[in-house]
Amino acid sequence: MNMVNVKINGMPLSVPADYTILQAAKSAGIDIPTLCYLKDLNEIGACRMCVVEVKGARSLVASCVYPVNEGMEVYTNTPKIIESRKMTLEMLLSVHNKSCLTCKRSQNCELQALCQELGVEDSTSYEGAMPDSTYDDSTLHLVRDNSKCILCRRCVAACANQHVAVIGPNSRGFDTHIGCMFEQPLANVACVSCGQCIVACPTGALTEKDQCADVLAALSDPEKYVVVQTAPSIRATLGECFGMPVGTNVEGKMVAALRRIGFKKVFDTDFGADLTIMEEAHEFLGRVQNGGVLPMITSCSPGWIKFCEHYFPELLPNVSSCKSPQQMTGAMIKSWFAEKEGIDPKNIVVVSIMPCTAKKFEIHRDDMEGAGEGIPDTDIVLTTRELGRLIKLCRIDFTALPDEQFDPAMGESTGAAVIFGSTGGVMEAALRTAADVLEGRSVENIEYKEIRGGAGIKEAVYKIAGMDVKVAVVSGLKNANEVLTKVKNGEADYHFIEIMCCPGGCVNGGGQPIQPSSVRNFTDLRALRAQALYTQDENMPLRKSHENPLIKKAYEEFLGEPGSHKAHELLHTTYVARSRY
């Protein structure tokens, strides 16, 4: 590696030649504050928080985009720099809605933290006119409150990185604001509800639509039988809401907390994930054997589904008709479980804990009432962040909780289901089952390592029962756009494609805990969180969906066989073409 010698605050340092000053300082243990900068996503040097002094330079430079060079002398904490950063903050505060006491991002707000750390004493130094600001709560999944926006453009970059690009800066100067085309509310444009804008936002301008109160209301209704299910990735991220290290698996404490909140049953969406594999693998084999539409594309990710409907409606026949694990679990709770327990499904409230804001949209889609008309598969979706808040609201001492087990009625699952939370997981799980079915034996080699890892597009060919199965695993919609354009133009010949809306899959979903840029820019959150899932998979006795005894029982007692009429009624759904403009 090409290295250069620089001095930071007088200290000599050797760093890679392609580093920015920000990276060089970080490697020396100095954290330069940033507001607009997000690594690989938003590198525009606009907010001026990261300014430093470079000997010989005319003025302060933006360290996030300024490359190091041989002999460079950098200062990161001179009075001039501190004054400049403080003034930047004071000017941001002059047009900021400073309702910190009631803001959802309080104590997890980058602007607030910087004001504290830099010792801003006067938040009214530049008081005067305030720009008009919109409050947009038109969608099912988020709220935009522009009175708290600092115009850093991170959300705009996150949206463009998803190839969606429905938000951007409108007007200019004092009137500049982030909005949609022709000032339409977000619900009127082709937003896919992924929530990547929310996790990018440094302040409280973008937040998920909070439904904790709906859950508490349901729990206190004596008529209702309220159960909860948790998605595969939640166990790998929820700990972050309580200050635990990134990648801590808190499955046991999560179950314990949910029980203490008052849910009648704590179920695992992993059960639905195993069920998804049974149905999806069956559908895939059917398409291969009967000349159906290929490549088949997975359907677990509702952000991806909405993207496909808006941007690639011609490929909807390629998308598996399987509902997502959340909806399958919900449908099974309100049919199989309700029947066994003798509960009227109309009185069951299914709450799901998801890494995802698009799930809030998904439950209101058409054809999502498997157990009967007027009986939605899932009633309320909480993101990981909302669950974190709910646990705090209920005054539960999370880190001190014992480890508890899911309720057995829908709590048994396999390693195949656990890895659904990472990009490549669904494909790997499907291949584990498809290989066994096609080969007619229990295949021993079950780790498909070529399709693991953080790359946005992964391809592999697996020989199964004499057939070359060509697969692609894609995460992030920009990558999906690239692969799907090839499929559309007949330039790709895959059999099976896994697509996850969010870069890295659900572990990096739009509903996951928000890490500040100071962490996010220097930590591979996706890899650490995914590792927690792969480790759990490795240590589970059962690692193939079709070996889950509960799944076997579900088919024996209730569903018949994969792809049966009943399975279709309960576990499959339909899609609609939507317009892009």
Next chain:
Amino acid sequence: MQKRISNLPFSGTPEQEEKLNAIIARHKDEKGAIMPCLQEAQEVYGYLPVEVQTMIARGLGVSLEEVFGVSTFYSQFSLTPKGRYNISVCLGTACYVKGAANVLDAITKNLGIQPEECTPDGMFSLTACRCIGACGLAPVMTVNDEVYGRLVPEEVDGILEKYKNGDA
């Protein structure tokens, strides 16, 4: 000030659309094609309604929000159509101190539209402009190329009546 957005129905013709398609085709592979497309589209349509911007976004393969962002950044772009008679009231310093704001008020009251809007019948549009170099006549307004100086609000109704009756 944020730009006003027209809510009048779009009345583009096939000929205009053909011209726009040619403009898009000409700029499609250029870097920064949005600006010239918007400029030339405004020459064709007189303004840039959502229908026109959508055609540009689709044609260039960019997001509509990106096109809209550019159209609201530069003051040369208008999102509202011009009427048969475009009224321009000078709000430059001299006109302003001589009471141009009252003249503008009288016009908005008479026509029922705000600056940067067009009447539903397409007859009048209204603009608040900066100095037109006729400070000696302050306050001044123009209707198309006709200049009216030393105005008092009471005269407004009479002037507009002429145009409404086709006497001008």
